[in-house]
Amino acid sequence: MSVGVFVVTHNHGATLAATLEGLSQQGQLVARVVLVDNNSSDESLAVARSFEGKLPLSVLPLPENTGFSRAANLALAQLETPWVLSLNPDCRLLPGFLSELLAAVQGQRQVGSACGLLLRGEGPNLLPTDRVDSAGMVVSAFGRHHDRGAGKRLRQAWTQPAWVFGATGACALYRREALQDVAYPGGEVFDEGFFAYREDADLAWRLQRRGWRCLFWPAARAVHGRGLKPEEGRAGQAAINLHSVKNRFLLRLANADWRWHVGCFPFWLFRDLLVIAACLTVERSSLAAFGLVRRLWPQYRKRGRENAARARVSSWRLLPWFYPPWQTRRFKPCG
Secondary structure (H helix, E strand, C coil): CCEEEEEEECCCHHHHHHHHHHHHCCHHHEEEEEEEECCCCCCHHHHHHCCCCCCCEEEEECCCCCCHHHHHHHHHCCCCCCEEEEECCCEEECCCHHHHHHHHHCCCCCEEEEEEEEEEEECCCCEEEEEEEECCEEECCCCCEEECCCCCECCHHHHCCEEECECCCCEEEEEHHHHHHHCECCCECCCHHHCCCCHHHHHHHHHHHCCCEEEEEEEEEEEECCCCCHHHCCCCCHHHHHHHHHHHHHHHHHHCCHHHHHHCCCHHHHHHHHHHHHHHCCCHHHCHHHHHHHHHHHHHHHHHHHHHHHCCCCHHHHHHHHCCCCCCEECCCCC
């Protein structure tokens, strides 16, 4: 098997060389790399082009910052491999990452996505630490999604293979067939209304509703610099906060039907009230998010109805994912 890789950059010149060097160490498993640059003002493009002889790399510079989702969809349109890796430009694959992950998904027909163990990295060379960045994506009845183990020291529980809700977009392997199965008309895999943030959770939810599973395989390891650490909050990040608030509601409009709202009540309501209160007091720069949600409401209600009509798995069956201790499932091959 071979893998197509896409990388979306926006002023990531400091760590991009380590990211591309990690890809070059994966050998012949990398069939093609498409790097889409969202109008960087640093040396990102120069760094990327310096790897054109080391990797089967295509560089696509954009005249403006279109956001992660649009750039990712442009890259996906150029990749034809049966498996596709989404890779952040501050994420370095350790040797053997792709061989481990591809071996794990071999013959697992229900696997639509897979992820390895991400460790926090330091410096421009993305040197690994003993802190976890992500051991798979989990979700809660509050309508939130989390990277399992984020910011904590590595422990035994996060070194065991498991079924998880989804894969963080920083380093996620997707089956092309699964992406095509959940794409919106026009080949929109990552929801472009999100612009950035939470788009990987939206894709994970759509995959789950269509019956695709996500495998966490810790023998495949990578290092993630992660500039924005969830355990440190988002103080002083007005644009990020605004998109995060907006996308919280778009995520639910597109994926959470009445069954989910009943099954997760009153937790999501409590969190909604908390978010609204924060926007009215300490995070007033995010109030504009509600105007954006109102404008997008008809489009996302339509998407919600379409996704519900296409769902193969009832929200009742998905509810355990949103409650501990069922946020992960012990790995058993699905064939």
